[in-house]
Amino acid sequence: MSECNTWRLVHGLYRDRVLHQDDDDNGMGGMLGDLIHPLSEKDLAENLYNNESSVRECQLIIDWLEKISGDEWNLMSRRPDVGHFTDRTVGWENTLHQLQNSVVPYMSTRSIVSSLDPDAPLRENRPLHDLDVEDEERLLDQVFFEIRCGRLSRAQELCVHCGQAWRGAVLEGWRLHHDPNYRTQEEGTPTQKLPVEGNPNRDVWKLCAWRLCEEPNAHPRDKSILGALCGHLGALLPACSGWEDLLWAYLRAAVDRRVEREIRDNAIRQYVPMPNKYWLNVEGIFREIRANELAKHEAKKPERVIQELLALDLVPDLLERMSEWVETTNCQPQFVRFLAHLVIILRLVGRSQPQELGDNVLRAYIKILVDEGEPNLVAYYVAMMPDDDQIDLYATFLESVTDSEKRIECLRAAEKYELNIKRITQKVVQNIRNRRTELEDTDETLARKASDEDFSKISALDWVVFYPQQRGEAIWQANALVRTFIGQGKLEAARLAFDKIPADSIEMLMTQFKCKVDEKKKVDVNLPPRISSAIKEYLCHKAYLDAQDGFSDWFHHFHNTKPTPPPEPKNKDDFAEKVAHEHKLKMFNEELERWKVIMKHQTKSVKSQLYNIIVFPDGGWLVDENNEDEGRSNQLRSLRSICIPEIVMLLHKVLHSVEEYDECIDLAPLIMDETPGLYKVTIYLCF
Template identity: 45%
Template sequence: MERDDYEMLTSQDVDRSIRLLDSALSTPRKSLLKISRKQSRKVDDLDISKDGSFSSPLSFKPKISKRSSLSVENVYDNSITFGANEIKKLLSETSSVGLTQNQNTAKAAKDRLFFDFLEIWQTHGSIREVFESILDFVQCCSHTVTSIKNVWNQNLTKPGFFDEKILTEIESERNTWRLIYALYQNRLALLMQQEEENEEEDEENDYFLQSVSEKEIMLSLYKNDRVIRESQLVVDWLEQNASDLADGYGLEQYTDKTIAWENTLHELQSKKPIPYKSSRELITQLDPDAPHREKKALHDLDKEDDDRLIQEVYQEIRRGHLDAAQSACAHAGQSWRAALLEGWRLYHDPNYSAKNNQVQREPLPVEGNPYRDIWKLSAWKMCEDVTMPLKARASLAAYCGHLQTLLDASVSWEDQLWSYLKVSIDAKVEKEIREISLKSYVEMPQLYWNNIVTLEEIFNELQASKNPLVRRDAMSPEHIVQKYLVLDQIPQLMEEVSKWIQGSDMSVGSDYESVSPHFLRFLTHLVLFLRRIGRSECDSVGDAVIEAYVKLLIEMRESKLVAWYVSQLSQEDQIYYYAAFLEEITDSEERNACLKAAQEAGLNVDVITKTVVENIRQQSPSNDVATMEVQPDVSPEDLIKISALDWLLYYPGQRTELLIQTNALIANFLSAGNIQAARLAFNKIPDSTIDLIVSSNVNDSLTDDTYINLVLNNMPKQVSCATKEYLCYKAYLEADESFSDWFQYFNHGKPIEPVLKEGANFSEKVAFQHKYSQYKINYDRWKISMDSKTATTKTLLYNVLLFPMGWLVDDENVEDNDRTVQLSGLRSIVIPKVTFLLHTVMHGMEDYSGCVALSDLIAAEQYKLYKVFSKQKLQDFLSKALESSLELMNQGKDPWGYTVV
């Protein structure tokens, strides 16, 4: 086949292939690899030859225009027509169930960070392992980003599937942890390593002054100048971030290795018209400078490929992949462009090195460019030529120090920071070389030397950038943190953090202006890291950050997380925040888990549970109590307070505190007249409580005294008072319950005497006699039961009035005035009430003498019960006593119940 015929056939194949691709794109349901409507072929069925072409109707002729080449790789992703992940879009058929599962997977991946970070920090608990923690943080964030991206890429066609802000936030956090690792590894280098380096430096110092290369000067500068060394670390960090950001999305070359500008060459050499003739006048020569020198264009396809190559080269340089950029140039047949990127390298002849001379047997190759200064000035002038493509100039500007060109090519805060640092380091190294080296160099423009600026000046320039996007990004919390970490200005960083914490709502569902849950998690662990390495400036701000994070975790109801991070606060704050967390927990198993987590975290469980009960008793929380069984006359708020006592039931050692808190709650209920709630609270105390308290506070040898004297005289004052108060409430509640039972039986259990109606006939009289006999039997039975109940009730009521040392009367040595006032108030309520109840029982059972004797008891100086009566209540009682005296007089006795002789 002749060359012209081959070229015509090639053009026809190209035209037909592009039509096939356009057809595949225009009909979404058609697969790119679909052969026919009736029968499809799998990719495996296609015969792929060794050179990468297909021996099928879709195969293209090799070595033609890039638009006509398909290889094994670009079947999926590498064609010019199809971008990254587009084949996945065409083939993706995710169901709604799968979408929900993917959403849950993505959510679980990012929520898992809260637990993973705690596990990492606990695993590496010593200062020697602090950087292991940072590396694990980076890896954890990277895995999360990968998981989210995988789910996201499978659901790109689902509108509103995922918020890109979350992904960006976690990526930014990962990058910040990388920065922390790089900077603080350098800042906290061991002194031993520094001493070893100094010894080696002393040995070589004399020779270094005599013979030194550009590379050696640079290495010495990096070794001795902390600022330039850290600046280079930041540059490396920015390049790594850019590399990660571009993974899976970078530009790629889509042909086998070829020559430069092949379509232009083909048109220039072709004798006949070709289908794809350029729309502009072509260059006549193919040297690298031809387009610029002749002011003419390349072929349209070559121009497109050239732009793509220039873009790729710049992006690879931005990612720190100079070798990849040069490989791309060589792959595209533009080795001259790859060679152009070699001219910046520092000159170094290793044959003059003292170390090499000692063992050298053969000459070593020379490194770098001996005419580097000329290359740099030439590259600078090329950057000044605005007729060249911007990204081509920017690729050179990164190595010749032309700042403005780099800034013009920058689109983000990271890009501009990289640009400033890149040229600043270059200028500082160049200055050091020219000051030390004996070689003469060509002069660089003054604008080049203006690049020597401080890190503070660089960040100020970013904050005042002409690019509004860069200005906005410079004020973002993530970049502010990175800025102060680079500047090593921890106090200023903490000042900014304080503003964010004070100005943000920490609830889980709020729209954060500055602080999101994941950023708050990051700030918390940053504070912990700084504390561990001894950089805990502004501890109050650090505590505020941890407190804010604890509030967030409380909203999430994660007991293990809450307990551990609360343990990082002061003792007072530990009690306050964990008690606040426990107030919202009502499930018994969940409560047990919370207490276990508190113990593992080293919290003071006894004080915390006490605080929980006190807080709930003193407040009226708006808890959801719909599941609680509400008793008559007991409000939902009352049930919450009663349920809070369960916090003191988990540990036997807290029985004394349980007694104290229950007593206080009962006192509140009795003061409010809510005896039913008081009884429910009283029933919370296990029956074995008093015995347990006595056995743990009293010597076993004390067995001769009565039980009550044992309690009063042989225990600590607080325990003794609490125990006696409990016994007082027990006596009163038993008496009140007994009276209620007596009253119910007295008024509703008494048999009703049958009545014989007038004019009853014989049958009715017989029936009446039978009913009356049955009534007498029932009445006698009721009278016996009533007498028994009366005796029991009287005994229980008298137990209150005659309680040893007085009902709710504390020892005189107790100095709690509030308690004294409260108990006195309760006595003024309960003692008169019990007195009236006792009078009702005896008067109802016609024990009028007992009623009069009760008056003597109230007036007795031994008990001084009359002192708790108000004037009105005392008058009411005397009126009832008068009624009993009148009944005695009606029985022929004197007013005091004695028989009149």
């Protein structure tokens, strides 16, 4: 309910501030000069409301407080009502009955008044009949509450219902005097006479009401009722029970005083002077409320602080307080939601400075939505943040999304709210890739196996593969991840990361950048340097992984599939065993020949794959002369120093195993050749 009330306040205040932001500079001098007849009290008050935003906003807050009170009354399941206790009758019927009859069944326990005019109890200092006192208390309570709810006409109806029409007439005495017939005469020939509004002797009524409020013997509730209508703050305060009541009382008195000053300063008639105490200004209304024992604790509540700062139009202070609240650990999600939407509304009306404080509030709410996992909601609110924050926040959200269908939904939401998908997907892959992996087991063999964290990094590459326009970025990010895995010796993970890139990616990039390949298979370079570097590194990784896979297959066939010769027969003189042995030996020789043929092809293939790295074209394997990223350059040099010696040793092992010793010796001059410069990274090898 508190949030609903705050939104009502925001609507009322900022609707007025937006609609009348240019009107307050216009005075009413022109209106005064154009009119033949002086303005009435009502006209003067209306002009004051039109020209002074502070008075108008105070009245809006009063209306807001009265609406809250009325809603609370309507929600009460057992609310008291005078109509439940009495039917239409004369006023003070029990007192009247006792005065008219010497003997009555229910005699009052005290000596009662001797007359029944409205001033009799106060003048004679005697009470009414006991039953009438109860009815009077009940009536005054409800009349005051109806006034507190802004329902003056309902309060008057209650007075008439209880036979106190005079009290209803008293409640009418505050109305400003206005004769509309003067205006119709100025506008043209009047067709009919209009009724005069208000009280022509309002000043006399007001002075009498003020004096009654000062009367110590008057009923407190009676004083509160008249105090609300004549601006007597002292009579109102005893009837207040909380922050809203106090604010209503202070503002009623302040507005009454300001309107009265405006009327007396501009009207031509002479008014009965009010006591000096009436003109004392109420400075710092909210400060006074915070110091009041009834409301000082309630005034510290966040919702009251928000309402206060909205009323005072202190938006920077409000944003600062909201930013502080969302940083606390006990700030409830629903309250953060309310604060975020308040920031949005303030921005819509052009009151969002300082911007960074509002961003803090929205950021806190977005983090809550991220935990909820609703892509459309997250994207909607992220779109309200500055560009860099949009990238960071939405990328953080995407890090937690692993389901393929949910990922597509997230990207569709980003498209819907026009987020920078290219930068976001790049950021999310970088964030996941840069996570540090903590190895729980230091065993080298286990450390080379892909962990769950490694699989999440590999899966993150899907973010940059969804859109064909990002294929270059996908290759770049995959290369970075493959470099890391190769450096850690995780060839399985490196292969999985490499395979995330669709096989047609390079062809797609060539098409996108309109590259042409001539008859000599030479590419007409139209590629940006970053794309060109990414493609070359991609091909380098492909060559290395293919070589590793090829060597693994060769090693397996060489050591695990070679036929084993049959054992010698135990009894060489046994003819049957001898024949069986000869048959097995024949089968062995046939299998051995087949194995040698297969190994010949395998050896040729793996030699080609290993040589592809050693004699890699265009400067060498993982050589990028156009690279401007120092970190990447260091990684490439490190991988060359690790992988090239490894590949040379694998090639030497293959050649030595198949007894191609001449080619083993030929490796030395190849390594020492200045053109590829392999000796710079294989200097520790000894042959």
